[in-house]
Amino acid sequence: MTRPPARPRRADALRNYERLLAAAAEAFAEHGPQAPLDDIARAAGVGNATLYRHFPTRQALLEAVYHDHIQSLCRRAEDLASAPQPAAALMSWLKGVVAQGSAAHGLAASLMAAMEGPAESWCRKAVSDAGAALLARAQEAGEIRIDITVRQLLKLVNAIALATEDEPKPEEADLIFDILLNGLRTPSGQRAEA
Missing domain, CATH: 1.10.357.10 (Tetracycline Repressor, domain 2)
Incomplete structure (x- = not known):
């Protein structure tokens, strides 16, 4: 069974993580669970690689948001x-x-x-x-x-x-x-x- 991703320890990584969660929460609320991940990364001000480093799958991101x-x-x-x-x-x-x-x-x-x-x-x-x-x-x-x-x-x-x-x-x-x-x-x- 997968676990929700752990919060990062480094300050910069934690900031990116929290910005991704905030952007994803807004996107999921507006567009549902199929909101484009590229748009979420862009809204958080990070690249796709950063998004996938923290949340390897859409489900992992959904579970972290909720x-x-x-x-x-x-x-x-x-x-x-x-x-x-x-x-x-x-x-x-x-x-x-x-x-x-x-x-x-x-x-x-x-x-x-x-x-x-x-x-x-x-x-x-x-x-x-x-x-x-x-x-x-x-x-x-x-x-x-x-x-x-x-x-x-x-x-x-x-x-x-x-x-x-x-x-x-x-x-x-x-x-x-x-x-x-x-x-x-x-x-x-x-x-x-x-």
């Missing part, structure tokens, strides 16, 4: 791991994924790209593991359908975030998320097989 958001989602999942109501904990976490994806322009598209990207991606593993633990608890409690995978859930919530990130009414994401919830719950009287 590192704090991803870490926040993972910490939130850990906090909810022992909540007394497993389904409510899962829903709370998923709603947080939607909220962060809607607020941080480009994050939802980047997370969707990570879900489709290389299996060894740090971002993909971190987010999938965080959600899988919450999903498993809710399924074991018989509160969430057993035929749903964490990958499917993440695709759905990232699609909601992506579809609503430019929505002038923030409650639109909540409404669509509530519709999703009704499809996730185990129908009353039907429990998971032991």
Whole structure:
């Protein structure tokens, strides 16, 4: 599994790294995860070689830009791991994924790209593991359908975030998320097989 690139130690290299992150964050927010890397390097005032020295792949750059958001989602999942109501904990976490994806322009598209990207991606593993633990608890409690995978859930919530990130009414994401919830719950009287 790849790890996010480490911050450089030399002052000049650190300045370039931070300028690249700032330029990439702006480009991804405006153009999505497919923003041209040449444009990012140019906006940061560095050459392509400097960009690739710090971030050998587009995915590495995406994960560095959204590192704090991803870490926040993972910490939130850990906090909810022992909540007394497993389904409510899962829903709370998923709603947080939607909220962060809607607020941080480009994050939802980047997370969707990570879900489709290389299996060894740090971002993909971190987010999938965080959600899988919450999903498993809710399924074991018989509160969430057993035929749903964490990958499917993440695709759905990232699609909601992506579809609503430019929505002038923030409650639109909540409404669509509530519709999703009704499809996730185990129908009353039907429990998971032991």
